[in-house]
Amino acid sequence: MENSVAIELKNITKTFGKIVANRNVSLDVRRGEILSILGENGSGKTTLMNMIAGIYYPDSGEIYIDGKEVVIRSPKDAFGYGIGMIHQHFKLVDVFTAAENIILGLNEKRKYKLSDVARRVSEIASRYGFELDPMKKIYEMSVSEKQTVEIIKVLYRGADILILDEPTAVLTPQETSKLFAVLRRMREDGKSIVIITHKLHEVLSLSDRVSVLRKGEYICTVDTCDATVSSLTEAMVGKKITLNIDRCDPVDPTDRLIIKDLECINREGTKILDDVSFTARSGEILGIAGIAGSGQRELLEAIAGLQHVESGQISYIDPSTGAEENLRDKTPIQIRQLGVRLSFVPEDRLGMGLVGNMDIVDNMMLRSYRKGNSAFLRRKEPRDLANEIIKSLEVVTPGPNTPVRRLSGGNVQKVLVGREIASTPTVLMAAYPVRGLDINSSYLIYNLLNEQKKNGVAVIFVGEDLDVLIELSDRILVIGSGRVTGLVDARNTTKEEIGLLMTKTPEIEQSENEGGEGE
């Protein structure tokens, strides 16, 4: 490529305590290219980019911009060099408009005039093909619109090197392709784009070059045209692996959990679940798809007895007797006392499923510590269980007395899933069980879910990666804005079909317009 080098990193090292986030990483970003930084979770992609954006300061190593050595101590310094980063978690003020957010913290010499700002924002938007109303308030926006605001905020500050951290994690397939079109237009305009990702198909369809990191170390940079899914996976994971999910047909599925007309209101008083009805069956994985925050969490928490239910029914069919039990308005303990073995792997592992500062043994006790009449704890059974899980799920830990917060994400999840499966559930609910996990751990979790399905457990799996949902589930329930927008057979569906259902608006639903042209 004929383009000049914009940023060059030389031997960058960054450590957090004993953990080495980046070790001697050297790579370069050219002008007018899209570079992907590819790596598994925990491979140090975000840390590395944060050092360019001035969030962290490297322990050692140099950064060159246009060939000159620079020191970037703060995001302000980074903007001085034309570098802007769009973080995974948006940093916007909810009650401000897009334009207000964009100029927030910007010390412009000229007079503060919002209409002026709005005009310039619109200019930038139309140049690259964004759709954005500068006067719209953030809280009225969809996730994709918020992301647009973040990108324009960076462009407004004159950035010509843009770093996007996992920009597609929160987008539907349709929004993703829109974003990619915009990014390509920016590249034509001479800007450098760096996207941090672990999704291979995005790398292949979008970027010019791809740099791979593994465990904090730089592995290689290749031109995308020379790369394939398997070559990149190998570079990313470090060994050849075959990834397939073995989906068997459900054996003799019977209704296990029946949800009828469920309605829930969240803490802000808005309806988060509306008229949700479905059935989970034994020996089957029911996938739940939807844009993040569409009510998936509340749905699972309502079933687990953690979320207040306004109206509707939650009934459980006992597999041995066939009797129907009402689970609505029951606390988690009452549900247990009914003999319902309901296991729940919540989205927030260390904030809900486990206690980070407690060791593995004490975390094993969370569900069972009440057993017996003694006022004292019995740590023997939990210790045995901890050792068993460490052995069977290959948890990497110094021992069963290590606080779980010091384990890596994958191992934390193994501890949590291991505990939930250990109680031989009849219903297993898992919310985003592979979020933040490396490929090997992810497939281990998929296999565990599949095993439970073969044992006749009704598995409910909330996922974000549509490819995986389609591969793993038997049926997929799609949720949009707290309503069920579709129920599809996972064996005969496409990502596009689910993507459309995810964004189908309730208005269309209400008018019974089945055209499926949801925007």
Place this chain on the structure above:
Amino acid sequence: MRSKTETKKAHEPLFHVVKRDELSGIKSILVRAIAILAAIVVSSLVVVIAEKVNPVGYFKSMFRGAFSTPTLFWSFLHEAALLLCVAIALTPAFKMRFWNIGGEGQVLVGGLASIACMFYLGGKVPNVLLWVLIIVSGLLAGAVWAVLPALCKAKWNTNETLFTLMMNYIAIQLVCFCLDTWVKSGSGVLEPMHGYGLPSVGNKWLLNILIILALTVFMFIYLRFSKHGYEISVVGESENTARYIGINVKKVIIRTVLISGMLCGLAGVLICGGINHTISTTAAKGRGFTAILVSWLAKFNPLYMMLTSILIVFFQVGAIQVKSDFNISDVADITTAIILFFIVGCEFFIRYKIVFKKHGHKEAVNND
């Protein structure tokens, strides 16, 4: 638009702060030892400059405060035990992240209740019954003082820090009111009612010390090995987890704060009913606040609190001795403050290290 590429070349910052991995036991003790040494050096300087006193003599005098006579030594141990008692009382609440800073008030009302029993019932009922009443009423009073903020927190999610703090002032005023009512002369000083106090063993301090030691061991076991202790830890670490496994969070909060307040009340009973046999608004002597430091420095471990309470009381009685030996006042408090500052401040160096510029050495520096 990009105009500032040619910004003046920024320099690398002189140092930056880096989080450490968990420090080994020996190293962390070393850091603390260095901190205490540094504290002694700095306070010596202050002593020399401000009062022109020989620092060796100064620190000798400090030791005399705790160790020179058997009476001083016993009283030193007893003071440490009382502080330990309040720290033990506050610990379960703190472990649950319920910031009970109302220890002072809870101690005071506990003491007030026991003195009230002595004042109204002394001589009218058998002494054994009186002792029981003194203890029970003290425990109840402390519990009530603590549980009010807890109930409001459970019911309306009020801020317990402010609430418990304000309860301290109510307790002080309550003591004032009672003294006004009881002391007819209007002097506000209640004569000690020595005949009606709690019994003693050996000397007048030993029983209190033994009770508090037993309490410490009990609290250690309660927090570490009981189901209640486990629930306290879970609620403190994450209320969401507690809900997830079906712990009744409100019940645990109220139960734990009841225990916390009761034990503070016990401290009041031991101070007023056991030793002083009278009460004043300053009977708690700030222990409700100092105990927070004791508990925190010991990382909420009751056994370590024995050490931290002795350390802090050592400086307190040392300062009193120094004041009388050298006829100085403020400098003694200043040196105590300096030493505490270093002890608390060194925690930063246990958790973080400072890395100097690229070409400099890369080791932690432990002097403030």
